[in-house]
Amino acid sequence: MAARARWVLIGVGLLAAMGAARADDVTLYAPRPFGYVIGDTITLSADVALDPSLKIDPASLPQPRPVDYWLDLKAVRLTDRGTREGARRYRLDLVYQTFYAPLEPKRLVIPALALAAVSDDRRVELAIPPWSFVMSPLREIAGGSGEAMTPRPDIMPRPIATRRALMLSFIGLALAALGAALIGWQRGWWPFHRRRDRPFLRAARSVRAAVGLSPPDYDTALLALHRAFDATAGERVFAEDLDAFLAAHPGFEPARHDIARLFTASRDVFFAAEAGAAQQELPAERLAELAARLRAIERMAA
């Protein structure tokens, strides 16, 4: 019975010892301890390792405040880094700003900070150790000349930069012009009105539609092509006008042979009523090919 009680006591003692050892574990990571001038900021970082049952008491964290007449605590950041290797770990960043104006290099001390960690049943005091550093003067100790007492100049007022607004405005205008141009192009407004006048484009569509029927509507296809020739020439074009047409629209010259066959076929159909002969001369599929070719010529010429 007595032996068992002793074991328990030893166990409690071990736990307490471990807890104390962990709770004390504050490591300060400080920057270089020299070469600071008035107005510089100094960031001290401390790694705190605690027994996993403990938490840093948020109320014990220092608030940003003037620490001394020459030292401000500007920011306090506490980062919880979770539990690793059996200890709860925190990172505490303290940003100080020093306003000491030394006449010669002088060692100053950032005082220690007290923190507290709490669990359900106990409270452990922690200390961020003090840290000393050397500040350097910014100016010489004035001799005879007034140089050292001449203040640095003002920050001059500067005009507002308008470049960005102007640039964006021009980009907006350019985009608007592009949009207007696209709409105009699609609608065939000036200066895109000429684009609309592509009779062979229309004819090619009609021919394709007519040829696609079963049986193919040969007459309609022929007529559509004739209307396209008429519209392109600005007058009626008959077989005997072909030379004049080609002279006026030399782009169609390479297709002369096919065009002549077209006119022959159309004469067979409309005047000799020999649709069979015409379809032999120029089958419906060839008619669609011809229409496509003429459309291509027209597009090149436009």
Added chain:
Amino acid sequence: MSGFRQWLRQIFPAACLTALVVALLLAGWQGTRAALDHRTNAAIAQLVAGRDVPVNDNAPGALQLARLHFLTIRDRLDEAQPIANRLAIGDDAQLAVAALIDLANARLRAALDELASNNIDPAIPLVRLAKEGYRRALAIDPGLWDAKYNLDITMRLVRDFPQIEVSGEELPPEVTKRLWTDLPGLPRGLP
């Protein structure tokens, strides 16, 4: 394929029109901004050239700073103070810093003028206010070398001392009571 084309043909005019309207709005908005900024810049140029222009409290920060600068280099510090207060709490850190420093510089110059004619008493509050201005500016931007330099000047004119505990190595109490040490290298006028 032709379905897609059909869809494209239907969507195309609406898309173009939307783009056109959006682009026009952008152009109008930014153009107006540029025009307003241009007018503000004209007023800033006037102030910098030394002609006073009335500036109301809602004017753009850059214009307010120009007016503040106009006032501070003419020693009209009481009129400049409210402008500096407004800019110092504004969103634009650069303007806040410039306002604080320009006003503090004006106070430091005024203090140096007073000291040159040996008027120590009116100089002390000026130096203290200048010091506070530089500290506020440095709190916003710790990298301002000109502010550090000028703060160093003010610190040597009127040194800071611990408010409560005076440690042994500090200066004797009669000096701290006067809050005045000495002025190295500054002419004191006739004896």
